[in-house]
Amino acid sequence: MRTYAGIVFCDVDGTILPHGEREVSSDFFALVEEARQADFLVCISSGRFHEALLPLFSPVSSKVVFSASNGCRVLYQGTELFPNHGIDRPLAEQITSSLHAWGATALISTTDAICLPTVAREQLKAKSYLAKGYTRFFDTFSEVPGDVLQITAVCDGNLPTVLAKSREAWGSAFHVVTTGKEMFDICPTSKGISLRAISEHFSVPITHTYAFGDDENDIPMLEAAGKGYIMGNAHQGVKDREFEHCHDLIGTIRKILAKEIEKC
Template identity: 55%
Template structure:
């Protein structure tokens, strides 16, 4: 196995893809290749379901580690690097049914597919992931024939109250973190835990790891890294944690590589 000098852990939405950007820039792909030639590895760390994440980085898919579903599924060179983290079936069913009772939409990220309740078909019709061929519908939880890795709640009304309730019910055993204006994730692991597992797998010291993110679910990753950066467009609630701000991802990483 190749020995690496260091590693960059980068969130996707809001970080690699700032301000609603849909496609990864050629400059980022060039940076990944340059870093790899210099002995540095990238980890693409996202709350996204893995089959919606990997196609974005097809150009460099064999040069990076993918940490999908907030670290529940970690892939390297199209193979599992670390065993999946998942939610046991009974708990997954309870969370799913509770969210539905709260009038939120549970999106279940599984090992094989993304699972949505049939009742949400109309409200979710415009979502991009529905057209990708990896979404399955269920009318009851018993129809979900998959390992559930994490559950994302899409909130159609006020979010903060539901996040607080979710933390009261499941916060002792699961990470409950906001990942966008109207969504929060319930996850058995975190981006921070996955950073530690990945750097230990490759034998990289903490001081040689760098993390970049913009949302609450990125904070454990920023804390676990030797150096954590918040993107300049992060909202004030996240900026209150006082990490150094990064206004240009490619420029900042290029500067680190030049040291």
């Protein structure tokens, strides 16, 4: 197995993709190649479902690590690096029912699909993931296919209330973290745990890892890395922490690579 001099971990929404953007820039793909030439690996670390990530990064999909669903599923060159993290189905069903009772919609990421209750089809029809081939609708939880990885609560103006109830109910067992203005994830693992596992797998010291993110679900990754950077448009709760600010993702990573090359 190849080892690397360092690893760069990048969040997607709000980091690689500025809010409102839907396509990864060619500059980022060029950066992946530059990183490899500097003996660095790039990890795409996202709360997104793995099949939502692969098409976004198709030009470099065999050259990066994908840490999807906040680290629940980690893929490299089409192979799972570690056993998946997941939520037991009885508990996942309970969480789903509670979220619906509290006025939120449960978006369930499994090993097979993203699953949504049929009653949410019209409410969320404007969301891009509804048009994807990996979306499934269910009337009863028994119709949800595959192993449950994480559950995302999609709120409608009531995020603070639903988030508080969720943290009280499941915060001791799961990472319950915001991942957008009206969404939060209930996840059995974190991007930070994923960062440490990936770094160990490729024999890269933590001091040679760099992380970039913008929201609450990125905090464990930013804290676990040798150095964490927050984007200029980061969530205020992330900005309040002592991470270095980054206003140019590609430029900052290029400077990191240049310094590493100088050391060699």
